[in-house]
Amino acid sequence: MKKITLLSVLILFAGNLAFSQGNTEYTGGYKIKFNEDGSKYLRIIAWGQFWAQYNDNVPDDASELNFSVRRARVLTFTQLNKNFLILTHFGLNSLNGNNLSPTGKGESSQLFFHDFWGEWKLGKDISAGAGLHYWNGISRLNNASTLNFMTLDNNRQAWAVLGLTDQFARHVGVYVKGKLGKLQYRLALNEALASNLQDGVVPTPNGAAVYQGRNLLGSGDAGKLFQGYLDYNFLDQESNFLPYKVGTYLGSKKVFNIGAGFLTHANGSVVADAGGNLEGEDVNIFAVDAFYDAPLGEDGSAITAYLMYQSNDYGRNFTLGTTYESGSMVYGHVGYLIPGPADKARFQPYISYQNRSIDAIDDNANRLGLGANLFLTGHHSKLSVEYSNFKYGSNDNVGTLTLQAMIYL
Structure with a gap:
């Protein structure tokens, strides 16, 4: 009965929303105009993603079926004239039965800023900004929007330093972004997080690198990192008004982009020699990628395809769980929007695949995803x-089935 009620509510919401295929201008939400022509405004956007997840490869004392709020977010941005903008983005992630707080005061139940930056226009096609921002380097997926994924979620390892140098894929720093003809670029100089996911870990003699250069070495250069991403737009031009890259346009644009990006962090990680003496190692990550999204005909069908190669050098034999490691990664996905009227519910099956090489264990990790989206509006x-089916080195395969309901207002 509860499942039927939830589905009914979603359909009612869908019937009362204006149809949007997947724009980059973020024209959804509620716009408050401060003048007659709307050039001075405040826009408010809210979205939520709700998960039910089944995994039978769990300990005996753990549940195989779990419910969570994957994302709960509110984003606002304001322009009082065309020369400057301020953006705020706050919310929470992955709230579930294991991290709920009895009184709503625990860490996981607290809202926090994902983004907070100001931006100033320097010229026709160039702007600069400062604050807690998402103008990232490396790849399209490291700049992905969570509003319009094609796959269920982002390829996790594409957010290559999440929790290592940043706060949930955002850095505090300065950036510049712009266009040179069909070439778009974004470059940023950022602070590195002081207390990260390896806080308190010390390298062992002749052992693997630890991502704690700023704390363990106490060097000034370990406190800053530089990153950038450039992509050439061969067909329709994508917007770079905001940093969030669209996952699928559902046939509303014809886009073909090739991109390349990097992140470099001097003395970002630390190793110890046989005597325990510490030495910094530079962290260098770079990627090349290609994105294609286009209608296939007059029947409403469309294709979305993405391919990326990423090289990850976090230092000697670096690993962190099954999430990060020195090595390389190849990732790709493709989806097909089944023909149908643009103002009706649409169906999009897809497949994704990731292969990662792992220097520390001289082996690979693989993840296969098979899924589908039902776009109600x-x-x-x-x-x-x-x-999804995930295998890390010689570990057993882990299969997980996830159902998501999403609303974006």
Whole structure:
């Protein structure tokens, strides 16, 4: 009965929203105009993603079926004239039965800023900004929007330093972004996080690198990192008004981009020699990628495809759980939007695959995702299902089935 009620609510929401395929201008939400022509405004956007996840490869005392709020977010941005903008973005992630707080005061139940930056226009096609920002380097997926994924979620390792140098894929720093014809660019100089996911860990003699250069070495250069991303837009031009890259346009644009990006962090990690003496190692990550999204005909069908190669050098034999490691990664996905009217519910099956080499164990990790999206009102209201199969080195395969309901207002 509860499942039927939830689905009914989603359909009611979908029926009362304006249809949107997947724009980059973020024209959804509520716009408050401060003048007659709307050039002075405040825009408010809210979205939520709700998960039900089944995994039978769990300990005896753990549940195989779990529910969570994957994301709960509110984003606002304001322009009082065309020369400057301020953006705020706050919310929470992955709230579930294991991290809920009895009184709502625990860490996981607290809202925090994902973004907070100001931006100033320097010329026709160039702007600069400062604050807690998402103008990232490396790849398209490291700049991905969470509003319009094609796959259930982002390829996790594409957020290559999440929790290592940043706060949930955002750095405090300064950036510049702009266009040179069909070439778009974004470059940023940022502070590195002082207390990260390896806080308190010390390298062992002749052992693997630890990502704690700023704390263990106490060097000034370990406190800053530089990153950038450039992509050439061969067909329709994508917007770079905001940093968030669209996952799928559902046939509303014809886009073909090739990109390349990097992140470099001097003395970002630390190793110890046989005597325990510490030495810094530079962290260098770079990637090349290609994105294609286009209608296939007059029947409403469309294709979305993405391919990326990423080189990860976090230092000697670096690993952190099964998430980060020195090595390389190849990732790709492709989805097909089944023909149908643009103002009706749409169905999009997809497949994704990732292969990572792991220097520390001289082995690979692999993840296969098979899924589908049911777009009730474009990206504003959709249901997604995905089965993933993950294998890390010689560990057993782990299969997970996830159902997601999303609303974006």
